[in-house]
């Protein structure tokens with residue numbers, strides 16, 4: 001493993017499962033100290049325990065401002081600095097027609113997937129700015145670019161993440177804070193199983209067959225790309241959306 005993140009401190013939201021777990025693991029392997037953040041206490045604390053002394057867990061709801069403020073404060077207290085924020089926690093929903101979608105579901109998708117990015121930027125940017133720079137990575141989705149039917153709320157929330165990424169990249173470039181998005185295709189995590197709803201097995205096979213490289217994504221694909229974007233090797237990249245999608249959005 002290349003040691004590209006030594007002396008860096010990262011917050012990884014949704015670190016208790018799927019992409020966030022793999023990103024946390026990869027960051028620690030690359031030398032970072034990682035604050036694993038999740039609303040699921042047992043999953044998140046288990047990940048941090050498994051990753052050892054360079055990881056800690058913080059229980060937070062990324063959609064609630066006080067929770068986000070306390071997360072940023074804790075990262076600075078526990079590790080003495082903050083360099084990287086990975087806004088990865090998110091929720092999806094089973095397929096639902098627009099006229100049957102409850103307002104509460106739309107709000108939940110936007111609060112967890114979009115407002116969280118705003119809140120973490122609001123509270124982490126002053127810390128990164130004072131430190132002379134940093135890297136913010138937001139998990140979007142290919143749904144933002146090629147939406148599937150019955151998925152409008154989720155797709156729109158991820159499109160908002162892409163636009164926030166570009167807007168903040170421009171706004172924060174003068175502070176040496178890079179802001180980029182990862183845009184993953186379907187990967188077999190608990191969230192994806194929720195997203196598929198009924199007939200999951202058949203849909204999984206069809207989706208994998210439509211991806212040019214012939215398989216679903218893996219959390220390790222996301223982890224490798226996140227480590228690159230977080231590292232100084234990506235020092236000239238800001239405002240990009242990196243498709244981690246086996247060619248899906250090119251097809």
Ligand SMILES: NC(=O)c1ccc[n+]([C@@H]2O[C@H](COP(=O)([O-])OP(=O)(O)OC[C@H]3O[C@@H](n4cnc5c(N)ncnc54)[C@H](O)[C@@H]3O)[C@@H](O)[C@H]2O)c1
Nearest residue numbers: 014016017018019039061062089090141186187189191192
């Ligand atoms: N898996 C896919 O196919 C896929 C594809 C495109 C984009 N994504 C995006 O990737 C990200 C990670 O998803 P995943 O597939 O790893 O899902 P996952 O369900 O495995 O992990 C998501 C984690 O986020 C946590 N979380 C949810 N709401 C939270 C909140 N309010 N506060 C704190 N933590 C919260 C969950 O507890 C969970 O541990 C999400 O933003 C998702 O939208 C996933």
